[in-house]
Amino acid sequence: MRMTWADFWALIATLDGAATQASCERLAKELSRRPVPEIIGFAERHAEALYRLDQEKFGTLPVVDLTARYGSPFPQSSDVFLYTRCAVVAAGQAVWESVSFDIDRFSPYTASECDGEWFLYVPDTAYELATGEDWDRSTRYCFESYSNRDGWPHLRGLRPKWLTGIS
Numbered sequence: 001m002r003m004t005w006a007d008f009w010a011l012i013a014t015l016d017g018a019a020t021q022a023s024c025e026r027l028a029k030e031l032s033r034r035p036v037p038e039i040i041g042f043a044e045r046h047a048e049a050l051y052r053l054d055q056e057k058f059g060t061l062p063v064v065d066l067t068a069r070y071g072s073p074f075p076q077s078s079d080v081f082l083y084t085r086c087a088v089v090a091a092g093q094a095v096w097e098s099v100s101f102d103i104d105r106f107s108p109y110t111a112s113e114c115d116g117e118w119f120l121y122v123p124d125t126a127y128e129l130a131t132g133e134d135w136d137r138s139t140r141y142c143f144e145s146y147s148n149r150d151g152w153p154h155l156r157g158l159r160p161k162w163l164t165g166i167s
Contacts, residue, residue, distance in 0.1 A: 003041025008049075009093040011042065019090035019119035028122045032129035039130060043123035043139055046089070049096060050143035053085040055151030058099070058106050065111045076110060078145035084109050085143075086116030 014030060015023040031039055059081045062073030076084060087109045089096055099106040108114065120143075127135040146152055 003038055003045050005045065007038075008042060008045035012090065012092055015090050015092075015119070017091050017095075019087055019116035021118050023090075024118035024122050025125070028125035028129060031122065031126035034130075036127070036130055039123060039126050042126070043137055044141075046123050047139035047141040047143045049089045050082070050085050051141035051148050052151075053088060053096070053099070053106075054081075054143070054145060054148035056154070057103055058085070059145060059152070061103070061107055061110055063110045063112065064107055065113075080110070081145045082120070082143065083115050083117045085145075086119040087114045088116070090116050090119045 011027060011031060014027050031042055034042075059076060061076065063076055063080065066074035068074045084106075088099060088106060091109070095105065109116075124135050124137060127133075127137070141147075146155060149155070
């Protein structure tokens with residue numbers, strides 16, 4: 001069974017716009033009641049949605065509510081950038097689509113209270129609930145920060161060691 005984008009966004013809507021622990025656990029339970037191929041399909045859409053946001057124009061934005069020494073902007077780490085992208089996807093289809101056209105719509109999700117880390121684990125949790133087994137997930141798209149070569153054109157020849165082997 002294939003997970004369509006419409007099905008994916010309908011499931012995301014159950015988060016009510018935020019990737020809280022409770023909302024992500026609720027989504028994982030809902031997803032776990034579906035056939036395993038749908039859980040895998042959700043994981044593919046999940047990874048692709050995060051991958052599409054993996055772009056320099058978003059990753060180089062500072063964290064909005066933090067400043068570094070002497071008041072300079074505080075940069076996003078690779079983990080913060082990943083969790084920020086999770087928060088954007090969890091906010092829903094309209095937000096996810098709008099940030100591509102208006103970078104200012106992405107900025108608020110860099111705030112420390114917008115941590116979307118719980119969303120990252122939804123597919124794995126759903127799989128484990130459905131099968132009783134750990135999942136060594138592999139998806140077509142890598143959701144890790146800086147893996148989208150098209151989104152980070154100046155990094156194409158400068159791939160970090162931890163990305164070696166990721167295409």
